Amino acid sequence: MAKLIIVATPIGNLEDISPRALQALKECDMIFTEDKRVIIKLLNHYAIGEKKLFTFCEAKAERTLEPAISELKKCITAVFVSDAGMPVVSDPGYQLVERCYELGIQIDVIPGASAPVTAIAASGFPGSKFYFLGFIPRDKNQRRMWKTLVDFPNIMVFFDSPNRIVQTLENILQILGDREVFFAREMTKIHQEFFRTTVSQAIKEFSQRKEVKGEFTVVLSGKMHIMQTEEE
Numbered sequence: 001m002a003k004l005i006i007v008a009t010p011i012g013n014l015e016d017i018s019p020r021a022l023q024a025l026k027e028c029d030m031i032f033t034e035d036k037r038v039i040i041k042l043l044n045h046y047a048i049g050e051k052k053l054f055t056f057c058e059a060k061a062e063r064t065l066e067p068a069i070s071e072l073k074k075c076i077t078a079v080f081v082s083d084a085g086m087p088v089v090s091d092p093g094y095q096l097v098e099r100c101y102e103l104g105i106q107i108d109v110i111p112g113a114s115a116p117v118t119a120i121a122a123s124g125f126p127g128s129k130f131y132f133l134g135f136i137p138r139d140k141n142q143r144r145m146w147k148t149l150v151d152f153p154n155i156m157v158f159f160d161s162p163n164r165i166v167q168t169l170e171n172i173l174q175i176l177g178d179r180e181v182f183f184a185r186e187m188t189k190i191h192q193e194f195f196r197t198t199v200s201q202a203i204k205e206f207s208q209r210k211e212v213k214g215e216f217t218v219v220l221s222g223k224m225h226i227m228q229t230e231e232e
Contacts, residue, residue: 002076002077002105003107004097005079006093007110008114009081016188022048028077030054030074030078031080032072032081032093033055038084039081056096062095065095085115089114090134090159119182119184120155120219122182125155126155130154131157133156136160146175147175155221157219158220160216162214169199169202169203169206176199180199181196181197181219183218
């Protein structure tokens with residue numbers, strides 16, 4: 001019976017991968033990947049050599065699920081990776097994992113880097129309890145979401161793109177108020193940026209920048225943090 005191993009890969013720096021993860025990549029019969037170009041770069045970096053690859057991305061998940069299962073059944077061990085970090089968490093793959101459970105295919109996990117957890121650690125905000133929003137919605141759907149979170153007590157973590165960050169921050173300022181916020185960009189890479197400020201100051205900062213590259217991982221303080229700051 002085949003086994004599917006969910007393997008975490010680096011969120012930036014290619015050195016941030018565990019020996020177990022490398023061993024799994026070397027020994028597996030097939031790799032399910034979000035983007036072949038990304039995993040090939042990692043395989044080449046560690047001189048692992050050519051591997052049989054199968055693209056399993058969110059856009060084609062429904063159409064490729066059964067073909068993926070058919071290929072998996074031919075393997076002794078297969079690996080599932082996303083473009084960066086921990087697969088399935090705000091990334092494609094849950095459909096494949098769920099189908100494996102339905103068919104009795106063994107699942108294993110080799111943990112590793114996670115962008116939300118890394119950003120929380122760097123933010124200095126209390127991270128014992130947090131709400132991970134993933135990639136937040138756009139326009140009216142985003143505003144509706146923030147309205148449901150006005151009284152949420154703990155920190156919130158989400159991903160956003162450079163071309164949308166100012167609009168997102170303006171929505172937060174209008175609906176949730178001027179809270180403390182932390183930005184992580186290009187984490188573990190050469191141009192890594194950590195930036196902690198208030199929402200209003202962040203709007204001014206990013207409005208003045210001509211160009212921002214790299215997706216943001218944002219940590220937003222919750223209502224409990226605001227209350228504690230006011231008491232102090």
